[in-house]
Amino acid sequence: MKKENKIWFWSISILVLVLLTWIVINAANPNSNGSTVVTDQEWSKGSPDALVTLIEYSDFQCPACATYYQMINKLADEMGDEVLVIYRHYPLASIHPQAELAAQAAEAAGQQGAFWDMHDKLFEEQHAWSNQSDAKDIFIGYAEELNLDIAKFKSDIANSDIKDAVKDDRKSGDKALIEGTPTLFLNGEKINNPRSYDKLRQAVKDELSKIQ
Amino acid sequence: MTNLDKPLKTSSQKYNKLIYIFTAISLLGFLDAIYLTTSHYTGHITCSVISGCQEVLVSQYSEIFGIPLALLGAAYYLFILINSLLYIDNQNKYSKLVLSYIPIFGFLFSIYLIYLMFFVIEALCQYCLLSAGTSTLLFILGIILIKKK
Secondary structure, three states: OOHHHHHHHHHHHHHHHHHHHHHHHHHHOOOOOOOOOOOOOOEEEEOOOOOEEEEEEEOOOOHHHHHHHHHHHHHHHHOOOOEEEEEEEOOOOOOOOOHHHHHHHHHHHHOOOOHHHHHHHHHHOHHHHOOOOOOHHHHHHHHHHOOOOHHHHHHHHOOHHHHHHHHHHHHHHHHOOOOOEOEEEEOOEEEOOOOOHHHHHHHHHHHHHHHO | OHHHHHHHHHHHHHHHHHHHHHHHHHHHHHHHHHHHHHHHHHOOOOEOOOOOHHHHHOOHHHEEOOEEHHHHHHHHHHHHHHHHHHHHHHOOHHHHHHHHHHHHHHHHHHHHHHHHHHHHHOOOOHHHHHHHHHHHHHHHHHHHHHHHO
16 A cells, blocks of 8 residues: 555544444433423322432333332332432333233222332232233232222223323333333433442432532 | 466455455444443443343443453454454554454354353343354454465
8 A cells, every 4th residue: 555545544444433433332322311390190109399300211021120120119218208209101012012011000000009019019020921922811910919999900901091191101201212111310311220229329319419 | 477467366356355344344343342332331221122131231241350341342343453454554464363363262252152141141132142243254254364375
């Protein structure tokens, strides 16, 4: 190669490499600041007067969500005065065929004041129902274990308002540009999924000290 | 003259093609590894169409002495990429040696990682499989390069 050509060759190579690397890093780490407005009709835990709100978009059939729910429950138990935890459905129906039905089951249980009980049950028993082609009977079984009114539960799970409630959550998640589950928002700001409970608690504490 | 010239030309042309394939594959491997490294640090790949990556990327096997394997993979692919570019530039024999033999280690390491994914972590991550694919291709290209000597 001539000297002049060499300079061109290396400059273009390096430029292309840096550009592609930058594109890939951005694709892997989208920074959306989807503002997340909390309404009265949310499934929440902790104090409504808390300074920090943690919104979780989750999918009952997602294995990672089943790992995170324990962390988030623990957070609500330990820091319930300082943080309000909100659960929103984001069922990834294309890869989790039972996820929408599971969300409807939780909503239906919610009609009888047992949303969080059903939420815990669904995550605890995820492996038992996630490979079923139709998990409805299993969910009815959980409703029985939770002493719910089964006739009401059965009609609620297929109710169009319940289905819409799940769809609305999903839409709000799309608006917030979330790409997978679980996705966490701390006071409206999307955070990287903490790798441990301690890191989650630290993120909440950092947010608290920012405000106070 | 023509008889002597022709085979020489074609062999060097083939050689060139091989180097360009090296460049393309190592670039693909590098970008894939960068994607995995970013995902490792942000914990972003959870349950999406690429399910399974979360389990693999945050498993205890995803780091060696606190360095993510994905980052080591990126360094490996970058090394191969730079050597392919150097070879295109000045045909030096050291780069050729690197391109011939280093992918063997990359390939062996990939086999170990595939073993971990299938039998130890029991979760599959498409991006990690892609990396195994690119390192296998580099290995095959390296063998071709050795045979051509």
